[in-house]
Amino acid sequence: MDPLRSKIIPVTSILAGVVVLWYVFAVILNAPFQRDLDQRANETPGTVEFIGKTLSQPKPTLPAPHQVAVNFFENTFLRSITSNRSLVYNAWVTLSSTLLGFAFGTALGIVIAVGIVHVTTLDRSLMPWIIASQTIPILAVAPMIIVVLAAVGITGLIPKALISTYLSFFPVAVGMVKGLRSPELMHLDLMHTYNASASQTFWKLRVPASVPFLFTSMKVAVAASLVGAIVGELPTGAVAGIGAKLLSGAYYSQTIDIWSALVAGSIVAALLVMVVGIAGRLADRAMGGRPA
Amino acid sequence: MTWPKSSWQAVLAILFCIVAFALGAMSTPEAAALAEPAATVAFPYMGTKGLILGLLLIAALVSTLRLAPLVEAVVLFVGAHVAAWLLVKGIGGFEGTALAPYFLVLAAAWLLAWRCVALLSSLRPASSGAKTALRLIIPAIFGAWILIIWEAVTRGAGIPFILLPPPSAIGARIANSLPILGSDVRQTIFKAVLIGYIVGNLAGFVVAILADRVPFLRRGLLPIGNMVSALPIIGVAPIMVMWFGFDWPSKAAVVIIMTFFPMLVNTVAGLAASGHMQRDLMRTYASGYWPTLLKLRLPAAMPFIFNALKINSTLALIGAIVAEFFGTPVVGMGFRISTEVGRMNIDMVWAEIAVAALAGSVFYGVVALVERAVTFWHPSVRGG
Numbered sequence: 001m002d003p004l005r006s007k008i009i010p011v012t013s014i015l016a017g018v019v020v021l022w023y024v025f026a027v028i029l030n031a032p033f034q035r036d037l038d039q040r041a042n043e044t045p046g047t048v049e050f051i052g053k054t055l056s057q058p059k060p061t062l063p064a065p066h067q068v069a070v071n072f073f074e075n076t077f078l079r080s081i082t083s084n085r086s087l088v089y090n091a092w093v094t095l096s097s098t099l100l101g102f103a104f105g106t107a108l109g110i111v112i113a114v115g116i117v118h119v120t121t122l123d124r125s126l127m128p129w130i131i132a133s134q135t136i137p138i139l140a141v142a143p144m145i146i147v148v149l150a151a152v153g154i155t156g157l158i159p160k161a162l163i164s165t166y167l168s169f170f171p172v173a174v175g176m177v178k179g180l181r182s183p184e185l186m187h188l189d190l191m192h193t194y195n196a197s198a199s200q201t202f203w204k205l206r207v208p209a210s211v212p213f214l215f216t217s218m219k220v221a222v223a224a225s226l227v228g229a230i231v232g233e234l235p236t237g238a239v240a241g242i243g244a245k246l247l248s249g250a251y252y253s254q255t256i257d258i259w260s261a262l263v264a265g266s267i268v269a270a271l272l273v274m275v276v277g278i279a280g281r282l283a284d285r286a287m288g289g290r291p292a
Numbered sequence: 293m294t295w296p297k298s299s300w301q302a303v304l305a306i307l308f309c310i311v312a313f314a315l316g317a318m319s320t321p322e323a324a325a326l327a328e329p330a331a332t333v334a335f336p337y338m339g340t341k342g343l344i345l346g347l348l349l350i351a352a353l354v355s356t357l358r359l360a361p362l363v364e365a366v367v368l369f370v371g372a373h374v375a376a377w378l379l380v381k382g383i384g385g386f387e388g389t390a391l392a393p394y395f396l397v398l399a400a401a402w403l404l405a406w407r408c409v410a411l412l413s414s415l416r417p418a419s420s421g422a423k424t425a426l427r428l429i430i431p432a433i434f435g436a437w438i439l440i441i442w443e444a445v446t447r448g449a450g451i452p453f454i455l456l457p458p459p460s461a462i463g464a465r466i467a468n469s470l471p472i473l474g475s476d477v478r479q480t481i482f483k484a485v486l487i488g489y490i491v492g493n494l495a496g497f498v499v500a501i502l503a504d505r506v507p508f509l510r511r512g513l514l515p516i517g518n519m520v521s522a523l524p525i526i527g528v529a530p531i532m533v534m535w536f537g538f539d540w541p542s543k544a545a546v547v548i549i550m551t552f553f554p555m556l557v558n559t560v561a562g563l564a565a566s567g568h569m570q571r572d573l574m575r576t577y578a579s580g581y582w583p584t585l586l587k588l589r590l591p592a593a594m595p596f597i598f599n600a601l602k603i604n605s606t607l608a609l610i611g612a613i614v615a616e617f618f619g620t621p622v623v624g625m626g627f628r629i630s631t632e633v634g635r636m637n638i639d640m641v642w643a644e645i646a647v648a649a650l651a652g653s654v655f656y657g658v659v660a661l662v663e664r665a666v667t668f669w670h671p672s673v674r675g676g
Binding site: 006007010011013014015029061062120121123124125126127128129132134136138141144147148151152219223226227230231234242246247249250253255258259261262265266269270273 | 406409410412413414426427430431433434435438454455456508509511512513515516519521522523524526527528529530531533534535606610614617618619629633638641642645648649652653
């Protein structure tokens with residue numbers, strides 16, 4: 001089936017359905033407050049006018065899509081990017097700690113995976129704890145990490161990046177263990193017949209075999225890393241970043257701001273995942289992979 | 293060559309012990325006492341220093357003999373852990389006075405424990421009971437050593453309580469504030485997490501079945517679901533708190549949204565997992581959509597569904613706790629963590645984290661156990 005019929009039409013029609021539903025709910029959810037306002041102002045607007053009013057409140061319960069779009073557009077393109085109300089600026093602050101944490105996390109994950117694959121003791125003793133480590137809601141621990149590190153004098157990017165690191169090392173470690181173990185016995189035997197040393201087997205067989213696994217898990221890791229960075233901004237009362245926008249929006253009931261910050265976060269997430277995906281495809285092609 | 297059969301851990305441990313002995317005083321009070329033999333100053337390890345060093349040396353030397361690996365492991369286990377226990381117990385009352393030999397002895401004990409774990413993990417027991425026991429003991433020793441090193445270093449080096457309290461203090465705090473922890477768990481886990489988890493998973497499951505019946509819906513929902521699971525959904529927390537108020541329903545709503553998409557995507561993938569042959573067989577039996585779904589496709593989808601349930605078990609905890617940062621009644625784990633950090637009661641925060649970790653592990657463990665019971669036919673459970 002052609003992609004238009006199999007993918008684009010269903011996806012767009014469902015998205016359109018979501019937008020319609022969104023408008024309906026915006027009217028329903030904002031109606032009580034609007035009715036209250038009208039009663040106090042002694043107005044009795046007609047149905048159409050009433051619906052129009054529910055969709056243009058300054059602090060609606062659920063902002064209408066066009067309100068979010070306008071706010072997003074204003075804060076992204078019309079503001080100078082050095083202004084701290086600019087979404088580009090805030091997204092950049094979050095992005096920088098995401099990327100730093102992602103880099104740390106990927107490196108840590110790879111190191112752990114190499115250790116686990118080569119040292120039996122680590123495999124038996126560390127692996128269960130790595131899995132258990134993810135049942136700890138680290139995001140809940142985030143405020144403490146940040147406050148404690150601030151007490152030692154480490155502030156700014158690093159504490160947030162550490163939370164991202166914690167969230168992103170796990171998928172990479174698990175994926176890389178799988179990837180480094182993916183060469184079959186036949187291939188390992190072949191290396192053996194070549195009289196290859198352990199390091200040669202590692203660099204020439206295990207590492208190339210693990211690359212597809214690495215990129216798949218990096219996609220998960222980069223999304224987790226962004227979540228870590230956003231949540232890391234919450235407890236510090238950070239002045240900038242998408243998390244800070246969410247928090248200040250929550251304090252001052254600026255619902256439209258919250259929604260546009262969410263949109264910004266989602267776009268950053270989608271871009272990050274896309275970049276990792278493209279990098280993966282490039283690496284695959286550079287290594288001589290053929291399209292399946 | 294039959295003797296000695298040395299391991300690098302044992303050799304290094306012996307070396308550390310000798311250096312520790314040569315350096316002399318384990319702590320500053322002992323150094324003072326040595327400098328002034330006439331004065332009678334109390335110092336740590338007055339009677340036990342020889343015992344600790346002796347234990348470690350004997351254990352290390354015994355391990356170089358040609359013994360059965362199990363015997364060697366037991367000797368190392370006893371030597372390393374008794375020495376570590378004496379070491380940690382002895383520093384009590386003299387926190388922050390430890391000198392280099394203290395840490396060398398600690399390192400020696402740790403090396404012996406490592407050797408012990410290495411021996412245990414090289415064992416290949418025949419009976420399945422022993423295998424299970426080994427699978428539990430090895431990580432347990434590893435975990436215990438994280439705690440021992442944490443305790444010994446925080447107390448020996450006198451790390452400020454506010455930065456990192458020793459595990460014993462956290463344990464004491466847990467024991468002393470059980471009622472508070474209990475009410476927090478009730479608020480966060482039994483109300484917000486469980487309700488949100490059940491509703492979110494059920495909703496995801498029902499929509500997945502619906503999407504399975506209507507191919508148009510499936511083709512549209514699946515790419516969207518895949519994309520949404522990469523988004524920072526946790527950001528809806530402030531909105532939910534505004535809509536549903538400060539109490540648990542807003543947290544449950546966040547959990548529902550966070551758990552919905554993983555369940556949807558995994559169930560749809562799982563429903564496609566049954567093979568063509570199997571579906572053809574069902575058709576030859578003249579079974580319709582629903583019998584095929586119930587008897588073939590849902591059981592075949594169970595590994596995927598449980599995968600989602602496992603992912604969601606951690607997501608649900610995270611969602612509920614983070615949502616509490618945005619406003620909550622004066623109870624709940626997220627509330628307690630954020631307020632106690634502000635009051636610098638770090639031991640209470642750690643107590644809460646320990647409880648959260650325990651709850652998360654139990655939650656995950658229960659899901660994993662149910663999975664083993666339900667997907668008993670799967671190769672990963674049957675043990676291939």
